[in-house]
Amino acid sequence: MSRNALQWTQKPEMPAGLYVDPRIYTDPEIFAEEKAKIFDKTWMIACHESEVAEPLDYRAYQHPGGHNLIVLRGEDDKIRAFQNICPHRGNRLIYDVAGSIKGSSPSGAPDRITCIFHAWSFDSKGNCVDITRRKAGYQDRLKECDVGLREVRCEVGYGGFVWVNMDDAAMDLAAHLAGALDDLAPMLAEPMEVFHYHRAVVRGNYKMWHDTNSEFYHDYMHYHNRVTGMLKKEYWDREYVAYNHGHAKLTGMTLKYDAYEGQEQRTLAWPGMAPAGWELVDLFPGITYNIRAPAFRLDTSIPLGPNLLYIEFRGLGLKRDTPAERAIRIRDHNSIWGPFGRNLAEDLLGTSGQGTALNDSTEAPYVLHGRLEDGKIHDEMGMRHFLEEWSRRMGRSSSDPLNRGLGLAAE
Amino acid sequence: MSVMTDERVSHGWDLEQAIRTTLYNASRALDSETCMAFLDWCAPEFDYRITAYSPEIRRDMIWLQKDREGMHELLATLSKHNRDRTPIVRHWALQLISPVPDENAVEVVSSLQVYRTAVDGGETQLYAVGRYFDRMDVANDHALITSREVRLETRMLGTGYHIPF
Numbered sequence: 001m002s003r004n005a006l007q008w009t010q011k012p013e014m015p016a017g018l019y020v021d022p023r024i025y026t027d028p029e030i031f032a033e034e035k036a037k038i039f040d041k042t043w044m045i046a047c048h049e050s051e052v053a054e055p056l057d058y059r060a061y062q063h064p065g066g067h068n069l070i071v072l073r074g075e076d077d078k079i080r081a082f083q084n085i086c087p088h089r090g091n092r093l094i095y096d097v098a099g100s101i102k103g104s105s106p107s108g109a110p111d112r113i114t115c116i117f118h119a120w121s122f123d124s125k126g127n128c129v130d131i132t133r134r135k136a137g138y139q140d141r142l143k144e145c146d147v148g149l150r151e152v153r154c155e156v157g158y159g160g161f162v163w164v165n166m167d168d169a170a171m172d173l174a175a176h177l178a179g180a181l182d183d184l185a186p187m188l189a190e191p192m193e194v195f196h197y198h199r200a201v202v203r204g205n206y207k208m209w210h211d212t213n214s215e216f217y218h219d220y221m222h223y224h225n226r227v228t229g230m231l232k233k234e235y236w237d238r239e240y241v242a243y244n245h246g247h248a249k250l251t252g253m254t255l256k257y258d259a260y261e262g263q264e265q266r267t268l269a270w271p272g273m274a275p276a277g278w279e280l281v282d283l284f285p286g287i288t289y290n291i292r293a294p295a296f297r298l299d300t301s302i303p304l305g306p307n308l309l310y311i312e313f314r315g316l317g318l319k320r321d322t323p324a325e326r327a328i329r330i331r332d333h334n335s336i337w338g339p340f341g342r343n344l345a346e347d348l349l350g351t352s353g354q355g356t357a358l359n360d361s362t363e364a365p366y367v368l369h370g371r372l373e374d375g376k377i378h379d380e381m382g383m384r385h386f387l388e389e390w391s392r393r394m395g396r397s398s399s400d401p402l403n404r405g406l407g408l409a410a411e
Numbered sequence: 412m413s414v415m416t417d418e419r420v421s422h423g424w425d426l427e428q429a430i431r432t433t434l435y436n437a438s439r440a441l442d443s444e445t446c447m448a449f450l451d452w453c454a455p456e457f458d459y460r461i462t463a464y465s466p467e468i469r470r471d472m473i474w475l476q477k478d479r480e481g482m483h484e485l486l487a488t489l490s491k492h493n494r495d496r497t498p499i500v501r502h503w504a505l506q507l508i509s510p511v512p513d514e515n516a517v518e519v520v521s522s523l524q525v526y527r528t529a530v531d532g533g534e535t536q537l538y539a540v541g542r543y544f545d546r547m548d549v550a551n552d553h554a555l556i557t558s559r560e561v562r563l564e565t566r567m568l569g570t571g572y573h574i575p576f
């Protein structure tokens with residue numbers, strides 16, 4: 001039976017937590033609060049170490065808290081992160097998305113970051129090494145040692161990723177991960193290398209994308225997954241494992257790729273995994289480790305607003321790959337996950353459809369997160385577990401984020 | 412500078428006509444989503460790839476790579492996939508034709524622009540720019556594509572696209 005306007009706005013007959021008020025996806029005030037309480041407080045992946053392979057290589061990162069950061073490998077080989085902003089009058093220090101400061105720049109010497117505006121320069125550890133005509137202008141009121149760059153906490157690990165945290169007082173990365181990547185340790189032990197990077201822009205909320213990565217009920221959307229996964233018995237044995245701080249893992253399985261026309265069974269493996277194995281871990285608030293042997297995919301979300309999202313997609317192989325092995329990883333990665341791949345476009349289509357439809361959150365007063373299947377693959381506990389952490393940090397219930405209490409119908 | 416004989420001029424003209432005819436029909440087949448017809452204009456050893464350079468990771472990337480059989484399977488399974496149905500058209504312009512010495516083959520470079528036109532309301536947007544680097548077998552003034560590299564400048568393709576450019 002279809003429902004009238006009043007019925008449509010009634011709360012689901014389920015306990016709170018099993019449904020969501022879509023304003024968590026659209027409300028500008030909630031988004032501003034997420035920047036302060038979530039993105040500026042948690043560990044985010046800025047890039048992979050192979051993107052700054054040589055000393056003095058840098059890579060810019062658009063941090064979802066609204067900051068532009070530079071990841072820079074020092075002359076001492078240590079990777080550091082800085083805010084990409086000049087302490088003099090706030091110019092952006094590095095304009096390119098990636099490169100090296102090894103050579104001289106139009107306004108400065110080699111091995112330095114030199115601000116193009118008034119030529120203050122900084123070394124790879126973030127020390128200011130020259131204030132142009134300092135004595136003449138500042139006499140002894142200001143010295144180089146007073147105006148170093150803002151260094152941001154940075155750790156490299158868990159597959160060689162470069163993690164950053166804006167909060168100097170935050171717990172360290174291992175504590176934040178709470179063991180969520182421990183089972184993947186054998187798969188992350190060997191040095192890796194990025195071979196693929198692209199972004200998608202989606203008119204949707206970052207949590208919608210994380211939801212898509214955190215539930216497998218939507219495998220109905222993927223012809224590829226139906227034939228290579230859902231038809232196998234072990235698919236239904238996959239289970240969610242929840243970790244503190246909002247992370248969740250889905251236990252692995254082996255896929256039957258040759259069930260998909262034109263795709264031979266995968267033969268090249270990934271360390272610690274069988275050929276055609278599949279492992280997946282979703283990390284709060286917007287990172288997914290996704291290994292379908294022989295390729296590794298990493299998703300990182302960069303929300304630009306409540307309903308505008310950049311998603312970064314990286315493909316990785318092993319540093320020791322022969323050219324032939326690398327070619328296989330690239331081909332298998334892109335057949336499902338590239339911009340012309342079978343699955344990724346479907347996932348993005350689902351998320352952008354949801355983002356478009358829920359752009360006006362009054363259109364659907366509640367959406368469901370209520371599948372309970374003993375934590376098995378179509379259980380929606382991955383999404384619920386994420387939102388429990390979200391609620392804890394935000395001090396808001398995801399079922400009633402604006403304290404409406406009785407629901408729309410009563411307002 | 413060598414002077415072209417009438418015969419060479421007319422042979423060049425026929426060759427260019429053959430190349431244009433193949434490129435036109437191949438792209439029309441993809442545009443109109445009668446995709447299998449695309450393969451009618453490709454040689455048995457056809458090899459296809461979409462590539463782009465990423466300044467972010469400072470690497471060349473291969474975004475899709477298929478041989479003829481792989482391309483056939485990809486096109487044959489399109490209807491089983493959910494996809495963005497906004498139609499696209501490929502606008503291309505022949506830029507350079509270079510004969511391959513001692514072979515009945517040419518290398519052809521064309522500029523490429525891909526436009527999308529919304530089904531609801533008909534608004535057109537530029538979707539992608541790049542180039543086709545084709546190698547063509549041109550025996551008997553009949554041109555077949557033996558390999559194609561779609562080299563994209565555009566790397567932001569929204570949600571992505573299921574039909575190759």
Ligand code: FES
Pocket residue numbers: 086087088089090091115116117118119120
């Ligand atoms: S703003 Fe950078 S040197 Fe003045």
Ligand SMILES: [Fe+2]
Pocket residue numbers: 212218222343347
């Ligand atoms: Fe999916």
